[in-house]
Amino acid sequence: MARVLGIDFGEKRLGLALSDESRTLASPLTVYERADLQGDLRFLRDLISRYQITEIVLGLPINMDGSLGPKSQQVLEFKRALEDALKLPVHTFDERLTTAEAERALLEADLSRRKRKAKRDALAAVLILQGYLQQST
Numbered sequence: 001m002a003r004v005l006g007i008d009f010g011e012k013r014l015g016l017a018l019s020d021e022s023r024t025l026a027s028p029l030t031v032y033e034r035a036d037l038q039g040d041l042r043f044l045r046d047l048i049s050r051y052q053i054t055e056i057v058l059g060l061p062i063n064m065d066g067s068l069g070p071k072s073q074q075v076l077e078f079k080r081a082l083e084d085a086l087k088l089p090v091h092t093f094d095e096r097l098t099t100a101e102a103e104r105a106l107l108e109a110d111l112s113r114r115k116r117k118a119k120r121d122a123l124a125a126v127l128i129l130q131g132y133l134q135q136s137t
Contacts, residue, residue, distance in 0.1 A: 002054035005029075005047065006129025008095070008121050009058060009075050014040065015121025017129040018051055023136075026129035028122035041085045048086060055088055059095030059128040093132045095124070 006026060008015030016029040029047075034040055047053065058079055061071045068076075075092070082090045 006125045008124040015125035017125035056090045057132040060092035
């Protein structure tokens with residue numbers, strides 16, 4: 001069965017999570033330090049091939065009032081680039097509060113600021129992907 005890749009989009013980093021083959025559980029994969037769009041696409045192509053990924057879910061930062069801000073527009077542009085280059089379905093998922101939730105979980109784990117920063121993006125991607133998996137069942 002095919003896997004789903006979850007992405008927490010950032011200008012400097014992409015937090016990445018991967019579903020299990022049954023599409024019920026999301027696990028952190030890695031945090032990718034972005035280079036440029038072509039480098040990002042090469043890296044993601046390799047992941048897609050290695051893990052047999054058939055779809056992507058991308059966190060969409062929606063404002064608390066439901067509107068889309070400048071960051072949302074960047075995510076939607078990235079979504080179009082992914083669809084064009086990778087030829088896979090790319091879904092968006094409302095990521096409101098996922099970064100805050102990830103930070104809270106890491107604080108509860110009593111990690112240092114440096115360790116929290118390194119794990120926050122991947123954990124946010126897990127929360128995005130897990131939410132999507134639960135919604136789509």
